[in-house]
Amino acid sequence: MKLKLDKKDFKPFLQRLIDEYDLYGPVQLEEGVSVFKKIDQFEEIDLTHPNSQKPPKEIFFPQSEVMFRYEKVGKQNQIISLEEGKKERILFGARPCDIEAISIIEKVFVGEEYTDVYFLEKRKKTTIIGLGCNHPLSTCFCSSAGGDPFLRAGSDLFFIDLGEAYFVELLTEKGMVFHKNKFFKETDPKDLTFVKELEEKAFEKVGFSIPVDGIEKRLDLMGESSFWDRVHEKCIGCRICTYLCPTCHCFDMVDEGEHQRGQRVRNWDSCLSPLYSLETSGHNPRPTSRERTRQRLMHKFNYFPKNFNQVACVGCGRCILYCPVHFDIRKAIIWTSPKRPKRFEGGMI
């Protein structure tokens, strides 16, 4: 169902959502630093940032999450589970790449063998309102990674900024709940033409220049390639690329507190940290950044496609933008391929 929301109605529309739901959206913590968090007031929402630093994955998979508390009463150990909030939730203003990434994480967390209740609870309760990318950045390569700047998959409602209004599509059952929303209006044919124009412009900008296609097979043959000896060299082993990655989903569980009372917490973890693979004996099967960088790239582009038929990269470009030593994952992808676009010539990494 295709509808329209005038910009002048945007505030009352969102205010209504804030009142009725737990609404999550992009917020600037500081000029240029954007994250997704719970919105209490309309004014907090900021849609000017092209791509938040932290992706909205943390709305479903928080960086640090208490799983349960424990307490010893007399001789009895008690486990106290935490009640999830009852309120329905809305994620507003997420980009198609980040929404695609949530589906990717879901493949791991809601699988045939295991179900992660913490993720699933939040996912079930959330309606996703996607926002089309009119102005993808030069670091974006979603189309090469199987998505596109206007990919609707995963969104329940999809917004496209037409300037004076938002073009609104209701895509799923959850989205259709809004079909009688008093702020939505009928569209007219010229809106559709405009949407098409915006889409074409964005597609053209993103292009298909990064050879993600076929990377799984290429990496099959590269387990001990000398490629790994060079590609890792400048990596300093921080966790930026994995924490800001919308698809990275590794976590570590710790008990905080003492044996009388405490809580079990899970925190994001990163394969680029030596601690990640350090065993109790002191042995580390991934002793240097060579092995750790290989793990990061192999997981995204070889192991994950083997398990789930899809690369674990959506081409959002965050790891390129925020790497302190300017490691460009596009270059790594390109170097696995014989087809190299001209602008990436001039040596490795």
Next chain:
Amino acid sequence: MVQQKIREKARELLTKKAVDLIIGFGEGTLPLRATPLFIRSHEEADRLIWNSFCENNLSTYLHKLSQFKVGLIVKGCDARSIIALSLEKRFKPDQLFLIGVPCQRMVDRRRVKKAVKGEILRAHEQGDQIIVEGEDFKTTLKRDDFLYPSCQDCIHRTPIKADVLVGNPVEESPLIETHPEVKEFEKKSSEERWRFFEKESSRCIRCYACREVCPMCYCAECFVDSSNPKWMEKGLSPQDLEFYHIVRAYHQTGRCSGCGACERACPMEIRLTYLTQKLNLDVKELFGFETGIDADVPPPLSTFEIDDRQEFIK
């Protein structure tokens, strides 16, 4: 031209096998960025570049290259880190060949980005100007208005220690008297200082980029990673974030060269150098010591004198 001289020196060193590898800067794939570059053959020498975007402190890589003879491109602050590290005996004296480059002060890419509307697609330097271009704009900016805070008050731009200096030594006068944020910080009451620190550290995502880029952060086990004893939890509670930031900064006392790599690395744009630079100024005032200036004088907090100041012990 400095870039040409760097390439020539690198080519010479690699040809006569005086070093195993050279770490310098290469062209980035994004405007306003250069990237650390590791080269091992003289044929690669022409990939080395020099401009105002060579912001990384490359001495941090030495910790994982102890078995090699390394040629390293260093700015003034990087060379000071090398002196501080050699005082801590982090490498053998003959393991390094330092190619010193008098620094023109580095450009703060984030401030440049914030000065224009729209994505910057191309950027280049022309004399004392930076010209940035996007889809529908072309702007000329004055280079000196967009420098990293740590570069503005720098008075050690010419490397103090180098095996060869490419380019002429520069005049050592600061652009401004004190680091702009230190000055602001000093004006605050202790309560306001705490609130500022609290707000900055609240954005931390514990990626540890500030630690990893810092040449002085090389402990085999960082206090945040230790599980026995466990000094802190691993989540995002304010007390843990604040504890990390305060200890990280204090651990640098008398060891920080003020290169600013920590602040540049932070994806959440947390201000960090107001703290380390304030400590540097305190150390200078209290002990008359500056990091990485004299290769024979150990940092004050790792040594003692009988007549040390003691009035703070009550």
